[in-house]
Amino acid sequence: MEQTKPDTGSSTAHLKQVLGLPTAILLVAGIMIGSGVFKKVVPMSQTLGSETYILLAWIIAGIITMFGAFTYAGLATLTTQTGGVYEYLRLIYGNFIAFLFGWTIFTIVGSGAIAALSFVFAQSVNTLIPLPNPLAAFENISIGQSIFPFADSGIKLLAVCTVILLTWVNYRGVNKAGMLNNIVTSAKILGILLLIISGLLYTGHPATPITTIKVVAKHPEGAALFSGLFGAMLSALWAYDGWANITFITGEIKNPKRNIPLAIIGGVGIAMTLYVLLNYAYIKVLPVSQLALLSSNKIAAAEVAGIMMGKTGSVTIAILIMVCTFGALNGCIISYPRVYFRMAQENVFFKKAAKVHPAFSTPHIALFYSAIWSIVLVCSGTFDQITNLVIFASYAFFALATWGLVKMKLNGRITAKVIGYPVIPVIIILFCVALVINTLITQTEASLIGLVLILSGAPFYWYFKNNRSM
Numbered sequence: 001m002e003q004t005k006p007d008t009g010s011s012t013a014h015l016k017q018v019l020g021l022p023t024a025i026l027l028v029a030g031i032m033i034g035s036g037v038f039k040k041v042v043p044m045s046q047t048l049g050s051e052t053y054i055l056l057a058w059i060i061a062g063i064i065t066m067f068g069a070f071t072y073a074g075l076a077t078l079t080t081q082t083g084g085v086y087e088y089l090r091l092i093y094g095n096f097i098a099f100l101f102g103w104t105i106f107t108i109v110g111s112g113a114i115a116a117l118s119f120v121f122a123q124s125v126n127t128l129i130p131l132p133n134p135l136a137a138f139e140n141i142s143i144g145q146s147i148f149p150f151a152d153s154g155i156k157l158l159a160v161c162t163v164i165l166l167t168w169v170n171y172r173g174v175n176k177a178g179m180l181n182n183i184v185t186s187a188k189i190l191g192i193l194l195l196i197i198s199g200l201l202y203t204g205h206p207a208t209p210i211t212t213i214k215v216v217a218k219h220p221e222g223a224a225l226f227s228g229l230f231g232a233m234l235s236a237l238w239a240y241d242g243w244a245n246i247t248f249i250t251g252e253i254k255n256p257k258r259n260i261p262l263a264i265i266g267g268v269g270i271a272m273t274l275y276v277l278l279n280y281a282y283i284k285v286l287p288v289s290q291l292a293l294l295s296s297n298k299i300a301a302a303e304v305a306g307i308m309m310g311k312t313g314s315v316t317i318a319i320l321i322m323v324c325t326f327g328a329l330n331g332c333i334i335s336y337p338r339v340y341f342r343m344a345q346e347n348v349f350f351k352k353a354a355k356v357h358p359a360f361s362t363p364h365i366a367l368f369y370s371a372i373w374s375i376v377l378v379c380s381g382t383f384d385q386i387t388n389l390v391i392f393a394s395y396a397f398f399a400l401a402t403w404g405l406v407k408m409k410l411n412g413r414i415t416a417k418v419i420g421y422p423v424i425p426v427i428i429i430l431f432c433v434a435l436v437i438n439t440l441i442t443q444t445e446a447s448l449i450g451l452v453l454i455l456s457g458a459p460f461y462w463y464f465k466n467n468r469s470m
Contacts, residue, residue: 014356014361015082015174015251015252015356015361015362015363016174016252016361017251017252017253017254017255017256018174018175018254019174019175019178019249019252019253019254020254020259021254021259021262021263021266023179023181023182024253024259024262024263025262025263025266025267025270026181026182026185026186026267027178027181027185027245027246027249027263027267027331027334027335028242028243028245028246028263028264028267028268028270028271029189029267029270029271030181030184030185030188030327030328030330031242031243031245031246031328031331031335032240032241032242032243032267032268032271032328033185033188033189033192033271033274033324033328034120034239034242034324034325034328035120035321035324035325036235036238036239036241037192037239037274037275037278037279037301038299038300038301038302038317038320038321038324039298039299039300040235040236040238040239040300041054041279041282041283041291041300042291042292042294042298043232043235044057044235044236045288045289045291045292045294046292047231047232048225048228048229048232048288049288049289049292050288051283051288053225053228053229053232054232054279054283054288055276055279055280055283056229057229057232057233057235057236058236058275059272059276060229060233060236061233061236061237061240062236062240062268062271062272062275062276064233064237064427064428064431065237065240065243065268065272066265066269066272067420067424067427067428068243068244068398068402068428069243069264069265069268070265070418070419070420070424071401071402071405071418071424071425071428072085072088072244072247072261072264072401073260073261073262073264073265073418073419074261074405074409074414074416074419074421075088075247075404075405075408075414076247076250076256076257076260076261076264077257077261077414077415077416078091078408078413078414079091080250080251080256080257081250081251081342082248082249082250082251082338082341082342083247083248083250083251083338083339083341083343084244084245084246084247084248084249084250084338085101085244085248086098086101086102086105086248086339086342086343087250087342088247088401088404089101089397089400089401089404090346092401092404092407092408093400095346095348095461096461097400098346098348099343099348099457099464100454100455100457100461101397102339102340102342102343102348102349103456103457103460104393104397104453104454104457105339105340106336106339106343106349106369106370106373107373107453107456107457108386108450108453109393109394110332110336110339110370111336111370111373111377111383112377112386113242113332113336114163114332114333114336114370114377115159115163115374115375115378115383116383117325117328117329117332118159118160118162118163118325118329118374118378119156119159119378119383120321120325121158121159121162121322121326121329122155122156122158122159122162123155124318124319124321124325125322126154126155126158127318128319128322131155131157133152133153133154134153134154134157135150135153136150136153138150138153139151139152139153143380147380147381147382148381149379149380149381151381156378156379156381159378160375160378160379162326163329163333163371163374163375163378164371164375166329166333167333167367167368167371169330170330170333170334170337170362170367171357171360171362171364171367172362173360173361173362174249174252174334174361174362177330177333177334178334180330181327181330181331181334184323184326184327184330185327187323187327188320188323188324188327189270189274191316191319191320191323192274192278192320193274195278195281195301195304195316195317195320196274196278196281198305198308198309199278199280199282199284199285199304199308200277200280200281200284202281202284202285202308234435236275239275240268240271240272240275241394242328242331242332243264243267243268243271244264245332245335245336246260246263246264246267246335247260247264248335248336248338248339249334249335249338251338252338278301281304282300282301282304285304285307285308286300286303286304286307299317299321301317301320301321302314302317302318305317333367333370333371336370337363337366337367337369337370338363338366340353340363340366340369340370341353341354341363341366344366347464347465348461348464348465349464350365350369350464352365353365353366353369354366386453392435392436392439392440392447392450393450393451393454395432395435395436396432396436398432399428399433399436402425402429403425403429405421405425406425409421409422
């Protein structure tokens with residue numbers, strides 16, 4: 001195995017530890033709570049047809065996520081360096097495996113998330129205030145009949161402007177970005193709580209049925225139930241995603257070895273509680289049999305709010321989704337560039353990305369690189385396709401990190417008590433392996449293309465290592 005450098009902490013000396021525990025908790029919750037929880041109940045209802053199984057899927061997915069939180073809380077005691085999961089993998093497996101993780105974050109997962117969230121935010125704005133389409137005359141121009149850069153130009157332009165705006169806020173200081181996150185995340189938690197309370201107190205009935213087509217939802221049994229529950233859990237896990245991002249900004253969290261674990265557990269706990277209660281509220285207002293009849297382009301939360309509050313409810317949900325995606329986007333722009341910053345410090349990324357702004361103490365060049373590639377993905381419109389290709393990648397790296405925890409505990413590198421060790425790490429590894437195998441079997445072509453994209457980082461790794469003066 002490639003030898004790793006000792007963790008001296010000197011390379012992050014100019015990144016200031018300015019973010020306290022409350023901000024860290026709200027960052028975790030803010031990144032997690034995006035748009036998924038507002039619409040995933042529809043495919044779940046179509047697959048499971050049971051209130052009990054739907055809530056069980058959210059609870060199990062939340063427990064798995066909390067298990068992951070316990071695992072990363074243990075790994076967080078390894079280092080105080082910025083980079084989080086990238087740095088854990090580097091210390092455990094060496095630079096190459098860590099680079100593949102970072103490369104996947106930069107080219108696909110992180111930049112794709114920023115592109116997707118900015119696009120969904122712009123779509124939410126468009127539902128309230130129709131945006132002009134200034135490049136409509138060129139929307140049929142394509143690259144290879146698959147990329148249409150001028151389609152939905154109004155939405156794309158707003159998405160690009162949003163990425164630029166939030167990158168500028170982050171450029172001006174992580175404390176400013178943190179304050180913005182606190183405000184926005186508090187607002188969306190309050191909005192979700194109001195929706196939950198309204199749903200729990202609702203005593204009426206839908207004035208008219210959603211559809212005139214009579215469909216009787218069948219409760220799956222045996223293997224069909226297991227498959228359906230597993231699929232529903234994947235939908236829930238998508239909504240839970242993003243909790244590990246707080247580890248990327250370890251170097252800017254006060255007392256990180258204490259506060260990173262608390263932030264992860266606290267943020268995941270907030271999101272899990274809101275998710276389960278909100279889905280229970282949906283089902284209380286609309287029966288599962290009715291939720292299952294909604295088309296894929298319908299947002300369950302908007303339908304429920306419309307039933308309770310009419311047009312006002314639908315507008316409220318559109319605003320809430322807009323706030324949620326804006327907050328999650330800000331959290332992603334805070335966190336992902338710190339991985340590229342750390343990679344540059346290890347000479348496996350563009351060297352300028354390791355620079356720290358002399359006045360604002362931010363990795364400003366890494367922020368610019370992140371913004372540029374995310375904007376390219378927004379304009380190309382391919383962010384959904386490429387992120388779907390590597391669904392299994394996140395869980396493969398998750399399994400590696402979890403096995404790394406076991407390895408570090410066995411050799412004495414991690415001495416702190418880890419909640420649920422060794423049972424929880426074993427459960428996570430088994431779950432990740434099952435998920436990766438299932439994805440390879442059911443989505444073979446997409447998975448193999450995703451694997452090729454990840455491994456495409458190999459020549460870049462050697463290029464960066466051999467051109468350290470870049």
